[in-house]
Structures are given as structure tokens and as C-alpha cells.
Amino acid sequence: SNSTSNITQQLKALVGANSWINHIDALESDGIIFASSRHQSAIGKHILNQHPNSKSIHTMLASAQQGEVFVAEASEHNRRQGLLMMTPVVDSVDGSVTRALFFEVNFDSLTDIISLFGDGLMGGNYAYIIDSTGRVLASNDPSMTLLSPIPSLSVQHGLLDTLTHHRSAGHVIYSDQAGTEMMATYADIDEFGANRALDWTVIVIAPMDVVAAMVSKIRLLLFSFATAVAALTILCVFFYVSKLQRSLKEIARVSTIISQGDYSKRLVQSGQSGALGLLTRAFNHMTKALANSVKQLEEREAVVKHQAHYDRLTGLPNRFLIIDRLSQLLKEAALDNSLVGIMFLDID
Numbered sequence: 001s002n003s004t005s006n007i008t009q010q011l012k013a014l015v016g017a018n019s020w021i022n023h024i025d026a027l028e029s030d031g032i033i034f035a036s037s038r039h040q041s042a043i044g045k046h047i048l049n050q051h052p053n054s055k056s057i058h059t060m061l062a063s064a065q066q067g068e069v070f071v072a073e074a075s076e077h078n079r080r081q082g083l084l085m086m087t088p089v090v091d092s093v094d095g096s097v098t099r100a101l102f103f104e105v106n107f108d109s110l111t112d113i114i115s116l117f118g119d120g121l122m123g124g125n126y127a128y129i130i131d132s133t134g135r136v137l138a139s140n141d142p143s144m145t146l147l148s149p150i151p152s153l154s155v156q157h158g159l160l161d162t163l164t165h166h167r168s169a170g171h172v173i174y175s176d177q178a179g180t181e182m183m184a185t186y187a188d189i190d191e192f193g194a195n196r197a198l199d200w201t202v203i204v205i206a207p208m209d210v211v212a213a214m215v216s217k218i219r220l221l222l223f224s225f226a227t228a229v230a231a232l233t234i235l236c237v238f239f240y241v242s243k244l245q246r247s248l249k250e251i252a253r254v255s256t257i258i259s260q261g262d263y264s265k266r267l268v269q270s271g272q273s274g275a276l277g278l279l280t281r282a283f284n285h286m287t288k289a290l291a292n293s294v295k296q297l298e299e300r301e302a303v304v305k306h307q308a309h310y311d312r313l314t315g316l317p318n319r320f321l322i323i324d325r326l327s328q329l330l331k332e333a334a335l336d337n338s339l340v341g342i343m344f345l346d347i348d
Contacts, residue, residue: 264291
């Protein structure tokens, strides 16, 4: 009919305007396709004949309500990875399901998005989107096969529960297949769909030495920023009026102290008004914010160092801490000409 032809044209236009949609089918309430954006040979066939793996969401269609979206598990269809989604069209009078729209969403656009995570967070490391079973849905890792488990699961079997069952964000430190200390930073995506089937997690994996280098780089940038601000402050007040010389000297003194790493110093604001008073308040606010940032960074660095030196399961020191302590003991023994003994215990 003319109405069906119009619907077909609208579906094709919608798919053409959205690169993340492979195709859209319009279904009767019994699941028969009556309009489609793809090849017209699909019209008149049952949706389960085209997509057998959509049975789990098709059975929910009869009791669906307007606005609900049902999501099937990620799968491969016609050599493409995609996600099947269905939403009902409900009669406004009696609330019964009269028709439905069936979408197949591709993962091509996800690959571009996941590359931003890998390139931006930790400098070119690999990022993944996985489902609740640990299968990779998108990744910038060229060696990764889609819909296969991430390699870390083979050496860290409890990692999947940590990544997918906490409904939160955080990080996990573990050793990979080569024994390299790695950090997996993750963020859980809330479940989506009326059947709550879309449960994904974004993961960025990086070696611990890369993470440590990044922390050191941030500290250096913060210190450089503090020094630059101090120098800029001194330059600004140098050209101020002579009657404010005492205030200018105080600003210079405090700026020098801050540039040396003491972020507790503040400018005295009593009796100051106008531009100088505004500058003093802004300077103190900046120093306080910078001090908080450095404190948070040092706390994070302490946590990373503790996790690198102590076993997460038992809380006991690991071999990295032993190496550090042994080096210190050997230096002390060399100074006072004493001996150092080491005892190895194998506890089953």
C-alpha cells in the first residue's frame, strides 16, 4: 500500500542519516515484517527467521508498554557485530501492542569512541568495551578479536566480577601473562533496556610504570604551574604603586615559598581593597586549590605505591618491597661493617 511505501522510505532515510544503525524493520504484532529499510525480500517474513537470536526480546513484545526498549545480547550477523533492539508501538486507547520497530545497531561507531579513551587517558594504551560475560564489543587493540574475552581474564579470573558487578568506577592492579604489573581502570555503564540487558563496562589497561610516569608528570606540571603563577604575580606587583611596597614584598615572599613546594602559606588580606585585595583573594584561592590537588595526587601516589609493594589478597609485603628494603639494609651494613641475613620460608 501507499502507507507501507511511505514507511519504507522513512526507514531508509533514518538509516541513511545514522551510521550506527544497520537497518530497521517495522513489524506487525505477530512479528511479521511489513516494511524494512533493507532488501525488500525480508517483507512478509517472521523476524525470528531473519534474527533467531532475537527470540528473547520478541517474547516480551506482547506485554510491552509504549516507550520501552528491549535489548538482545551482542552477536554477529552477516559477518558484522551488532546489537538487536526492539520497541513497541502501542494503541493509545486500550494500550495493546499493535506494531513494533526492530533495530540492528552496529559497533563501528563504538570503535572510534573507544579509541578516544585509549589515546586520551593514559597515552596510547588499549581500551575495551566488554559485556557482562567479559566479551569484547569494541577495542582499539589491533590483536583483539571481537566477541572474544579480554586477555587479562586468562590470568586474573576474578577480574570480571570486579569490573562488571560493582556498578561503579575504579581500578584494579594485577600481573599479566608476562608478569608485568598492570592497572585496569574501569567504569561500569548502567544497565539499559526494559529487560536490563545492556550491561557494559569501559576498561583502559596500562602498565604500572606508565601510570607512575603519568603521576610524576602531573606533579611536575603542577610545580611548574605554581612557579609560573608565582613569577607572574611578582611581575604584576613589581609595576604597582610605590605606597604598596610592603604588600608587594609580602606577595613576593609568599610566592617564593609556594614555588618551593610549601602550599600552606597565604597572603594576609587585612586592610587591602580594590585591585590588590581582589588579587590577594584570587591568589589565596588558587593556592588552596593547588594544595588540594597536590595532596590528592600524593595520596593517589601513596595508594599506587602501597598496592605495588603489598599483596592484595593477604596484605603481606611482596618481592618488590623486599628488594627496596634489602638495598637499604645492604647500604647500612656496608657503613658499619655488619652482616645481613635473609631467611626464606616456604609456607604451604
